[in-house]
Structures are given as structure tokens and as C-alpha cells.
Amino acid sequence: MDREGEGGISSGRIIWLGFAYGVLFNILGWMGNNLLLGEDWDAANAAVKAGFAAPWPDIVRELVTVLSDFVYAFALVWIFANARRQTAAFALMLVFALWLSGVASLYLVLVNGGFLPAGVAAKTSLLALAIFLAAAPTLPMFVRAGGARP
Numbered sequence: 001m002d003r004e005g006e007g008g009i010s011s012g013r014i015i016w017l018g019f020a021y022g023v024l025f026n027i028l029g030w031m032g033n034n035l036l037l038g039e040d041w042d043a044a045n046a047a048v049k050a051g052f053a054a055p056w057p058d059i060v061r062e063l064v065t066v067l068s069d070f071v072y073a074f075a076l077v078w079i080f081a082n083a084r085r086q087t088a089a090f091a092l093m094l095v096f097a098l099w100l101s102g103v104a105s106l107y108l109v110l111v112n113g114g115f116l117p118a119g120v121a122a123k124t125s126l127l128a129l130a131i132f133l134a135a136a137p138t139l140p141m142f143v144r145a146g147g148a149r150p
Contacts, residue, residue, distance in 0.1 A: 009081040009143055017142055018077045022070035025131055029069060032127040040120040047117065072098055072132070080139050091139040095132035103128045 033041060054061040076098055080091055107121040 013143075014074075014078050014081050017081075018070070018074035021073035021077060021135060024135060025069035025073055025128075026066055028131045028134075029128065032131070033124060037120065037123050037127065040123060044117050044120045048115075052115075072102060076132070076135075077139070077143070081143050086140050086143055088137040088140055091136035092133065095136045096129075099125075099129045099132050 056064075076095060079098075080086060080094055083090060083094075104125050107116065107125040110116040111118045111121045
């Protein structure tokens, strides 16, 4: 759906911005999880039962890990670009809703199922929220650069 002629943002721009935010989320998430929370993740990995492993090869496991940040990024950009209100305040509300319905819920399920200690789950979830909140105020600038709203 190309809305550029209607004063909206083009589908190509949504894809490009979603990809760019996905790369940003992945880089910042990797840095946070490895540099800030590395010891927590090492302890969590050591606590995992020896027989527990992903049901697919390591490369697929890594791609699945990276994919989630792109899903959040595309959802964030697409919903924001199609919203009536394109303000920084709305972007902040949107990232909180995406975080709560996706990231926080996922980590709660992992803790509840015994797959991840609560401490590292909470820290990683809050890291994701911090990354989302840092990116949110930039949305109006990048989305509006692609086309003026009527």
C-alpha cells in the first residue's frame, strides 16, 4: 500500500526504516546483553540443563534471535507511520505498548516455564525498553521526512 501520493509514507520507506531500526535494536541489544549483562547471561547459560538445546542448527538459532528485533522495529515503524498522531509522545506510548505486549510478556513466559532466571529476564526486558524509548523520539523526524501528513 503506497500512501505517498496521499501525503502518507511510502511502503518502501516503511521497509527501509523498519530495517534501519531493526539493525539499531540488534546492535544496541547485543552491546547491552554482552557488555552490561554478560555475567548475568553467562550464569543463566551455566544454569540451563545440559540436555536443553534448540531444535535446529546454531545459525538458525542466531537468525531467530536477530529476527525478533526486526519484527518489533517493523511493527513500530508501520503502526507509527499509519497513525493519525505522529508525535514523540505517541511514539513513546507506542513503544511502551509494544514492549509490554511483546518483550515483557515473552520474558515472563520464559521465567514462568523455568527457562530463564527472573533476574536476567527482568534486566534484559528493561534493556529492550530503554532501547525502544531511546529510539521513539526519532520516529516523527524520520517518518515525516518521507512525506507530509495532510
